[in-house]
Amino acid sequence: MVGLTAALRDEDYLFATYREHGYALARGADPGRVMAELFGRTDGLSNGRGGSMHLFDTARRLLGGYGIVGGQIPLATGAAFAIAYKDAPGPDAPAVMCLLGDATTNIGAFHESLNLAALWHLPVVYVIVNNQLGMGTPVEAAAAEPELWKRGCAYRMPGQRVDGNDVVTVRDAARTALDRARGEHQPTLLETVSYRLRGHSVVDAARYRTAEDTERLRREDPLPAFRSHLIASDVLTDEAASQLDAEAGKAVAAAVDFADASPPPDVATLFEHVYATPAASVYRGLPGDPVTGGEPG
Amino acid sequence: MTVISYRQALHDTLRAELQRDENVFLLGEEIGVFEGSYKITAGLLAEFGPRRVRDTPICEEGFTGVAIGAAMMGLRPVVEIMTINFSLLAIDQIVNNAAKLRSLSGGQISVPLVIRTPGGGGQQLSATHSQNLEVWYAHVPGLKVVAPATCADAKGLLAAAIRDDDPVLVLENLALYNTKGEVPDGEHVAEIGRAAVLKPGRDVTIVGYSRAAVIALDVARHLEDGGISAEVIDLRSLRPLDRDTVCASVRKTSRAVIVEDDWLSYGTGAEIAATIAEGAFDYLDAPVRRVAAAEVPLPYAKPLELAALPDAGAITRAIRETLGGH
Numbered sequence: 001m002v003g004l005t006a007a008l009r010d011e012d013y014l015f016a017t018y019r020e021h022g023y024a025l026a027r028g029a030d031p032g033r034v035m036a037e038l039f040g041r042t043d044g045l046s047n048g049r050g051g052s053m054h055l056f057d058t059a060r061r062l063l064g065g066y067g068i069v070g071g072q073i074p075l076a077t078g079a080a081f082a083i084a085y086k087d088a089p090g091p092d093a094p095a096v097m098c099l100l101g102d103a104t105t106n107i108g109a110f111h112e113s114l115n116l117a118a119l120w121h122l123p124v125v126y127v128i129v130n131n132q133l134g135m136g137t138p139v140e141a142a143a144a145e146p147e148l149w150k151r152g153c154a155y156r157m158p159g160q161r162v163d164g165n166d167v168v169t170v171r172d173a174a175r176t177a178l179d180r181a182r183g184e185h186q187p188t189l190l191e192t193v194s195y196r197l198r199g200h201s202v203v204d205a206a207r208y209r210t211a212e213d214t215e216r217l218r219r220e221d222p223l224p225a226f227r228s229h230l231i232a233s234d235v236l237t238d239e240a241a242s243q244l245d246a247e248a249g250k251a252v253a254a255a256v257d258f259a260d261a262s263p264p265p266d267v268a269t270l271f272e273h274v275y276a277t278p279a280a281s282v283y284r285g286l287p288g289d290p291v292t293g294g295e296p297g
Numbered sequence: 298m299t300v301i302s303y304r305q306a307l308h309d310t311l312r313a314e315l316q317r318d319e320n321v322f323l324l325g326e327e328i329g330v331f332e333g334s335y336k337i338t339a340g341l342l343a344e345f346g347p348r349r350v351r352d353t354p355i356c357e358e359g360f361t362g363v364a365i366g367a368a369m370m371g372l373r374p375v376v377e378i379m380t381i382n383f384s385l386l387a388i389d390q391i392v393n394n395a396a397k398l399r400s401l402s403g404g405q406i407s408v409p410l411v412i413r414t415p416g417g418g419g420q421q422l423s424a425t426h427s428q429n430l431e432v433w434y435a436h437v438p439g440l441k442v443v444a445p446a447t448c449a450d451a452k453g454l455l456a457a458a459i460r461d462d463d464p465v466l467v468l469e470n471l472a473l474y475n476t477k478g479e480v481p482d483g484e485h486v487a488e489i490g491r492a493a494v495l496k497p498g499r500d501v502t503i504v505g506y507s508r509a510a511v512i513a514l515d516v517a518r519h520l521e522d523g524g525i526s527a528e529v530i531d532l533r534s535l536r537p538l539d540r541d542t543v544c545a546s547v548r549k550t551s552r553a554v555i556v557e558d559d560w561l562s563y564g565t566g567a568e569i570a571a572t573i574a575e576g577a578f579d580y581l582d583a584p585v586r587r588v589a590a591a592e593v594p595l596p597y598a599k600p601l602e603l604a605a606l607p608d609a610g611a612i613t614r615a616i617r618e619t620l621g622g623h
Binding site for chain 1: 322348353354356358359360361362363364365366367368369370371372389390393394398399400401402403404405406409438439441460461463481
């Protein structure tokens, strides 16, 4: 996540999956507004309409988290279409990054999008965040070609598999792919291989793996590994790293306080944000109904 | 006013909108080199080039999603889905993305998308190519669904859809492409969400849309000779739905027959009947009647196909029954 977002420029667009919270923060979204959205409050990024799976911040060109697996892939392809429609390629042109999970490479929308992006020379980088599990199903049990980056070969799309636990390698690979997108309007399929240390969601006890597996994988966790690397390379001191941890903790606490203080949405706003031009619909007499204005019809 | 075909009205409107706004572009299967399965886009590739008139591979989910993504970026894509039957391949993109992005983003994102697609049977194309699935989309908040029955509306509603900031599905009909009618010259943009009274009347209200409205009007004109004064309402828009115009008419006539090309159960007619029950119940002198397609996958053989689709005879019988043996 850090490597990928470090490669993005402000003018680039990002489409994410439902596991987009860190990406939203890395793009510069206000942590308080992110937390308020998770709490379903008025000051949330989407005024409490989207929730955890749907974080949008258009000012930072974060064009969504998406709750339907792979739903974002054709959209990201379309955003790249719009860039190519408006402007020629060049070193300063914007590009699109589209995140997706390993299991998503089995759906039709993935393949249709890759075909269109390659056929039409669109400035998009598809990034498979391969954590080796689609909920509880290992990649090998779901994909007939488990080296997922190779799926781009069917569309003559440049691709690469990199160690997703190596933040510098990820950043460099993403930068190369983004440069290809902006400079040549050519798409890339980048696969970053890592692992999911926690369950898929709150209801997942992760019974599909042993405690020993988890312990072994925890030792490969890129967060402590990179911290140790930076300290060993004299880039960071142990003290400075602890300071960063403390600041992050404070930022989280402040975000929680902000979200707690934000009021829940007024039910009178129920019909807001459904249409650009209010559309008469039902005789329900609900508050804010564009037909009756809240009066029984 | 000029008399042109429904097909020509759609074509001329697409051309005018492409000329008017650089952000408008067309996308779909066989719309360019082949000039469209039903030739609505004839000549447009030659005039505007492949940037504005984009042929796609067969991949409805992919190219519809691409259009939604382009709309999120401020372009105004007009997608042609060859028939509404094929829109099922794209339904996740339409229902989960186009309809919901404004809401999910708390109003940050607009999707000024148009999907043009014809429905309708009667062409011996059999069950998979003859469906009327517009109610699937009319069910979904966040979408708009318009259904022009007249040539004037083919122009006015398509222009309105292209200029609208919400996603609009424009339902065309295979049986209407060759019909002719008067179309206003110059700029003509209809209001989305307003029904039209095609013919005023006193005795009974007939409600229809698309091809059904055209047949209903024809039936009403014939009944006029027999002394029955029927009022014909063309819904023009299924979402938003102009319930006021329907209820006002039924309060006047006290009787209603609904004509629809889709299947009866859970169809558009069910919604209209419920609307009448809610908005004009005290005025009714007879049960509301519905004339709809037979609940079968539409067969290929001509006699079976004809028997399954609503026609003037079925509408006339329903009206006479409603009037109590007039």
